[in-house]
Every structure is written in C-alpha cells, then in structure tokens.
Amino acid sequence: MPLYLVSYDLTKEKEFDYENLWDYLRKENAVRVLFSEWLMASDASASDLVDEIREHMHDQDYLWVLEVTKDRLGFG
Numbered sequence: 001m002p003l004y005l006v007s008y009d010l011t012k013e014k015e016f017d018y019e020n021l022w023d024y025l026r027k028e029n030a031v032r033v034l035f036s037e038w039l040m041a042s043d044a045s046a047s048d049l050v051d052e053i054r055e056h057m058h059d060q061d062y063l064w065v066l067e068v069t070k071d072r073l074g075f076g
Contacts, residue, residue, distance in 0.1 A: 001041045001042065001043055002041065002042065002043070002067050002068075003039060003040070003041050003067070003068045004039070004040045004041070004042060004046060004049060004065050004066065004067055004068065005037065005038075005039060005040075005064075005065070005066045005068050006025065006030065006037070006038040006039075006040050006049070006053065006063075006064075006065050007036060007037050007038075007063070007064045007065075007066070008021075008036050008053075008057065008061060008062060008063045008064070009036065009061065009062040010036070010057075010058070010061050011058065011060045011061050011062070012058045012060060012061070016058045018056075018057075020056045021053070021056040021057055024052075024053070024056045025038050025040065025053075028040055028042065029041070039068070046065045046066065046067055049065045050063060050065050053065070
C-alpha cells in the first residue's frame with residue numbers, strides 16, 4: 001500500500017472549522033508528523049486522495065499530496 005505525504009496550508013484557519021479535516025485524516029489512520037503534514041497509507045491514487053481530502057477543506061486552502069518512496073526516504 002503506497003504511503004503519501006499530505007501537506008496543506010489553511011488560509012481561513014481563524015474563520016473555518018477544520019476539525020472535520022483532522023477527524024477525516026485520523027479516521028483514515030493518517031499520522032500527524034508536523035503541524036500541517038500527515039503521513040497516510042492508502043490504495044487510492046494521489047489524485048483521488050486530493051479529491052477526497054478537498055471535501056473537508058475551504059476552497060481557498062492549499063493541498064499537496066505526494067507519494068513517498070524509499071528513494072525519497074533515503075533508503076538504499
């Protein structure tokens with residue numbers, strides 16, 4: 001199962017309730033590694049994950065989903 005880095009920039013953090021986003025990520029067994037960075041294993045494609053995660057965000061927020069590979073982790 002591929003591992004993805006989910007990174008976002010919340011533009012309306014003071015005005016918008018993001019608990020829905022964080023609850024969704026936790027429900028999908030994502031692990032928060034930094035304030036706005038999560039690791040998530042999924043059989044879905046990065047593009048499909050973007051569509052799913054976007055449903056829990058404000059339209060003006062930024063989202064980046066990147067598949068993490070062994071090469072990117074620096075493993076031999």
